[in-house]
Amino acid sequence: MSIRLVIADDDVLIRESLKIILSYDKEIEVIDIFENGKDLVDFLLKNTIDIALVDVRMPILNGVKATYEIVKNTKTKVVILTTFDEDEYIREGIRNGAMGYLLKNTKPDKIIETIKIVNNGIAVIQEEILNKLSSNMMDKDNGKEKIDKSLFTERELEVMEAIAEGLSNKEISKKLFISEGTVKNYITSILQKTNLTHRTQIAIYYIKGFIK
Structure with a gap:
């Protein structure tokens, strides 16, 4: 079954190019394209779509809203x-x-790979973006560590570190010699303790502190 996807970008060249490029992959079906966030949201409220590829800067309603x-x-x-x-x-x-973050100059094969990973429920944040965010947080926090490690077990901290490294649950299980089910249980515990909602937030949280 193909991944049902929509694209939203106010640049007609970018959205049309993405539509053509992504449509070449047999596992992806581009259902529609939009030039602003409002039209995108209105469409998604009425249609079942797996992935929305969304530009940040758009008229009427921007990407983050x-x-x-x-x-x-x-x-x-x-x-x-x-x-x-x-x-x-x-x-x-x-x-x-959001479960995925990519720079606009990302190569098409990486965009396709990210779409498939996110469709499987795994958050993806591009390394360049993660490094920039962590660097900026360090500047703002004057290098002070904000995570209260006493909140977590040693194993939970190891899982958080592995997530921050971009490892999947399967890769974490191999690295720590525990089952994937146990990894999921640790992640659930971490999310509850931090009041976060998904893996990408855990990665940022671990690198430079609280994201709420």
């Missing part, structure tokens, strides 16, 4: 497209529940 509405009201998973200077939007996107 659209993400909030999508995550709150639908089962569609959001992958945000961003430029390198939009880290404030990225942090807001994380809080709003």
Whole structure:
């Protein structure tokens, strides 16, 4: 069964190019494209879509606000497209529940790979974006560690570190010599203790502190 996907970007060249590129993959079906966040949200409220590829800067309703509405009201998973200077939007996107974050200059095969990973329920944040966010957080916090490690067991901290490294549940289970089910249980515990909602937030939280 193909991945049902929509694209939202106010740049007609980008959205049409993405539509053509992604349509070449037999596992992806591009259902529609949109030029603003409002039209995107209105469509998703009435249609079952697996993945929404969403630009940050759009008229009427921007990408991060659209993400909030999508995550709150639908089962569609959001992958945000961003430029390198939009880290404030990225942090807001994380809080709003987006599951993927890619730079606009990302190669097509990486975009396709990310779409498939996110469709399987695993959050993906591009390394360049993660590094920039962690660097900015360090600058703002003057290098002070904000995580209260006493909240977590040693194993939970190991799982958080592995998530921050971008490892999947399967890879974490192999690294720590525990079952995937046990990994999931640790992640559930971490989410409850931190009041976060998904893996990407855990990664940012672990690297430089609380994201709420």
